[in-house]
Amino acid sequence: MHHTPSYSSSIYFINVGEHQTQNIYLSPHAWLKLHIENVNPQPGDRITISWGGGVTKTFHGGVNEASVFFGGGNFNRSIPFELYRNGEWIRWRDTVWMNAFDTVYHKVEY
Numbered sequence: 001m002h003h004t005p006s007y008s009s010s011i012y013f014i015n016v017g018e019h020q021t022q023n024i025y026l027s028p029h030a031w032l033k034l035h036i037e038n039v040n041p042q043p044g045d046r047i048t049i050s051w052g053g054g055v056t057k058t059f060h061g062g063v064n065e066a067s068v069f070f071g072g073g074n075f076n077r078s079i080p081f082e083l084y085r086n087g088e089w090i091r092w093r094d095t096v097w098m099n100a101f102d103t104v105y106h107k108v109e110y
Helices: none
Strands: 029-037 046-052 055-060 064-072 075-085 088-098 103-109
Touching: 029 046, 029 075, 029 088, 046 064, 055 064, 088 103
Parallel strands: 029 103
Antiparallel strands: 029 064, 046 055, 046 075, 075 088
């Protein structure tokens, strides 16, 4: 099979024995270094970050820690957070621009 890149947005099925053009779009890699800091720890504090694709990370108590997450670059990434404090859930989202082929630093204080 011969692959010739083109700028068409159509994707067709591959037919054996025929000359075909397939466009393959790959997003660039990007990393997020997410720093989580609990500046006012309360007993039983727990924060969970959802990265997507089943990837979550949970921090407990008076955390001051950084984690690196991997994803695609050149777009805004929405990151949902769930904080359990004083018997109730508080939910919010942050949006971070993910630079292609770079590590972006983002800090969350609660």
